Amino acid sequence: MSILEVTDLKAGYGNIIAIDDVHLTVDEGDIVTVIGANGAGKTTTLMTICGVVKPISGRITFMGKDITGLSPEKIVKMGISQVPEGRRIFPRMSVYENLQMGAFPHKEIDNDTLNWIFSLFPVLKERKNQKGGTLSGGEQQMLAISRALMAKPHLLLLDEPSLGLAPKYVELIFDVLKEINKKGTTIFLVEQNAHMALNIADKGYVMETGRIVLHDTANALLNNKMVKSAYLGE
Amino acid sequence: MPGFLIRRLDQLRKRPLFWGIWVACLIGITIFLTLVGMPIPYALVIFALAIVSILFSRAKYLPILIIILLAIMPWTSQDQYWLRVLITVGIYIMLALGLNVIIGFTGMLDLGYIAFFGIGAYTTALLTTHFHLSWWLCLLASIVVAAIFGVLRGLPTLRLSGDYLAIVTLGFGEIARMTFANWVGLTGGPMGIRDITPPSVFGFSFGFSAQWGYRLYYYLILVLLGLTVLTITNLRNSRLGRAWVAIREDETAAQTMGVNLSWNKTLAYAVGAAYGGAAGAFFASFNMFVSPNSFTFFESAIVLCMVVIGGIGSIPGVIIGASILAAFPEVLRFMSEYRYLIFGLIMVIMVIFKPRGILPER
Numbered sequence: 001m002s003i004l005e006v007t008d009l010k011a012g013y014g015n016i017i018a019i020d021d022v023h024l025t026v027d028e029g030d031i032v033t034v035i036g037a038n039g040a041g042k043t044t045t046l047m048t049i050c051g052v053v054k055p056i057s058g059r060i061t062f063m064g065k066d067i068t069g070l071s072p073e074k075i076v077k078m079g080i081s082q083v084p085e086g087r088r089i090f091p092r093m094s095v096y097e098n099l100q101m102g103a104f105p106h107k108e109i110d111n112d113t114l115n116w117i118f119s120l121f122p123v124l125k126e127r128k129n130q131k132g133g134t135l136s137g138g139e140q141q142m143l144a145i146s147r148a149l150m151a152k153p154h155l156l157l158l159d160e161p162s163l164g165l166a167p168k169y170v171e172l173i174f175d176v177l178k179e180i181n182k183k184g185t186t187i188f189l190v191e192q193n194a195h196m197a198l199n200i201a202d203k204g205y206v207m208e209t210g211r212i213v214l215h216d217t218a219n220a221l222l223n224n225k226m227v228k229s230a231y232l233g234e
Numbered sequence: 235m236p237g238f239l240i241r242r243l244d245q246l247r248k249r250p251l252f253w254g255i256w257v258a259c260l261i262g263i264t265i266f267l268t269l270v271g272m273p274i275p276y277a278l279v280i281f282a283l284a285i286v287s288i289l290f291s292r293a294k295y296l297p298i299l300i301i302i303l304l305a306i307m308p309w310t311s312q313d314q315y316w317l318r319v320l321i322t323v324g325i326y327i328m329l330a331l332g333l334n335v336i337i338g339f340t341g342m343l344d345l346g347y348i349a350f351f352g353i354g355a356y357t358t359a360l361l362t363t364h365f366h367l368s369w370w371l372c373l374l375a376s377i378v379v380a381a382i383f384g385v386l387r388g389l390p391t392l393r394l395s396g397d398y399l400a401i402v403t404l405g406f407g408e409i410a411r412m413t414f415a416n417w418v419g420l421t422g423g424p425m426g427i428r429d430i431t432p433p434s435v436f437g438f439s440f441g442f443s444a445q446w447g448y449r450l451y452y453y454l455i456l457v458l459l460g461l462t463v464l465t466i467t468n469l470r471n472s473r474l475g476r477a478w479v480a481i482r483e484d485e486t487a488a489q490t491m492g493v494n495l496s497w498n499k500t501l502a503y504a505v506g507a508a509y510g511g512a513a514g515a516f517f518a519s520f521n522m523f524v525s526p527n528s529f530t531f532f533e534s535a536i537v538l539c540m541v542v543i544g545g546i547g548s549i550p551g552v553i554i555g556a557s558i559l560a561a562f563p564e565v566l567r568f569m570s571e572y573r574y575l576i577f578g579l580i581m582v583i584m585v586i587f588k589p590r591g592i593l594p595e596r
Binding site: 050051052071072073076077081082084088089090091092093097100101102104105107131147151 | 473476477479480483484486487488489490491492493494547595596
């Protein structure tokens with residue numbers, strides 16, 4: 001059953017149209033990835049789904065409800081939370097306060113979720129009272145993911161979680177994403193690191209200059225000639 | 235001896251030069267305060283406050299020690315002039331803490347904050363002189379009226395930030411002052427409003443008396459300040475306070491966490507303005523006179539400086555910043571006009587060497 005359906009989506013900034021004619025379907029329990037080069041429109045797609053960028057036309061439905069053009073705070077309450085590009089944690093708030101912000105739609109922090117997150121990323125427990133800005137890049141990414149999970153989302157959107165991280169952290173993050181998915185959270189992942197993304201995904205979309213040019217199962221894309229030469233460097 | 239005190243003394247022993255300079259500075263300031271005319275007991279209490287704050291900074295009972303010292307302070311001397319100065323410092327601390335909600339927590343620049351102080355002061359002045367309402371009711375009315383104006387100013391400026399917001403708030407401050415000065419029928423214009431009755435409890439007036447001097451006003455502002463610090467600290471650690479700080483840190487990220495920007499920004503304006511209004515209500519009854527001259531842009535700028543120099547967002551920092559800057563014109567009175575030269579110099583030095591304030595946020 002599809003949890004998220006994007007139909008004929010068009011969005012942009014001012015007069016510039018960044019994405020056009022975008023169709024996407026995310027099935028419940030899947031990991032779906034959108035790969036593509038810089039400026040292909042991946043981030044805009046994600047920002048439009050979570051309500052930060054207002055669509056020009058098209059339709060977004062989430063769990064059967066039309067969420068097109070809703071404000072971000074309403075969308076997060078419905079169960080879509082986001083790990084933004086560049087992490088964007090709150091640097092002068094403590095790790096714990098960042099997590100409390102993640103739980104904002106639920107008013108109170110949920111202890112089961114908190115314990116689960118601390119078991120996924122034990123380092124965050126150690127640094128609970130440290131300011132977010134003093135963490136390393138990899139730890140900040142862990143915090144950004146944890147913060148999004150605190151909202152107990154049905155659908156987790158991630159924008160370039162591997163960006164600027166050491167390979168050790170990239171592997172760790174992707175392992176955790178698999179684990180989060182196993183626990184029942186559907187994942188929509190936007191990535192430039194096509195190899196890593198397609199390896200954990202069930203389904204993939206390829207974006208170029210604002211349009212979806214190809215979509216298939218992740219395995220098929222890994223063996224696709226065009227994908228191989230353009231995105232996997234083989 | 236409690237553990238934290240041992241650790242603290244150990245810290246002091248490890249960096250003798252650093253703490254030596256600190257204590258030398260404090261002794262210097264105390265001597266200086268007495269030289270400019272502050273009664274020696276007052277200066278000694280201020281010195282004791284500083285030392286206690288350093289030694290017991292980790293102790294849970296530090297607030298109690300501070301309250302005890304502040305409570306006995308007005309009885310150590312008969313001097314009423316400096317007691318008035320201390321009360322004025324209290325008013326400024328309250329203003330700076332209120333402005334800190336808007337600038338420090340929520341990160342919105344405000345150059346017209348003094349308007350809320352004025353609105354509170356005029357509300358109390360009008361209600362006591364025309365309707366002879368009890369001051370306590372006037373205080374409540376001033377808080378509510380100032381908060382309403384905070385919302386009214388907030389709504390049209392929600393989409394603004396940075397320079398644009400600064401200009402609008404600056405304009406609002408001037409509009410308020412011009413209204414006080416020109417609506418002669420209501421506000422008395424430049425002549426102001428005189429003979430505001432002091433607060434009283436069961437017929438016992440808080441006003442100046444031979445026996446009490448200004449001490450009752452002093453205790454009143456002390457209580458108001460205590461409530462201000464208590465409520466603002468709790469607000470900062472509440473869900474609402476976190477939403478404000480998140481807006482300051484990253485608006486878009488805050489929004490994607492489910493924070494409604496318009497609602498929370500408007501609330502920050504209302505809450506900040508409410509403290510300004512309360513300070514205004516106190517000021518009107520303490521001064522027994524209000525006129526537009528007390529609410530100039532210069533005052534807004536000074537309160538802003540208190541927040542910035544103390545440490546934007548930090549409650550103890552803002553209190554220290556406000557204490558220093560508010561006492562400044564009195565302490566340097568012997569220099570007449572030149573004192574603002576020194577004032578400017580200190581600002582420049584602070585911005586270069588301690589850009590995040592005397593006591594930055596955590």
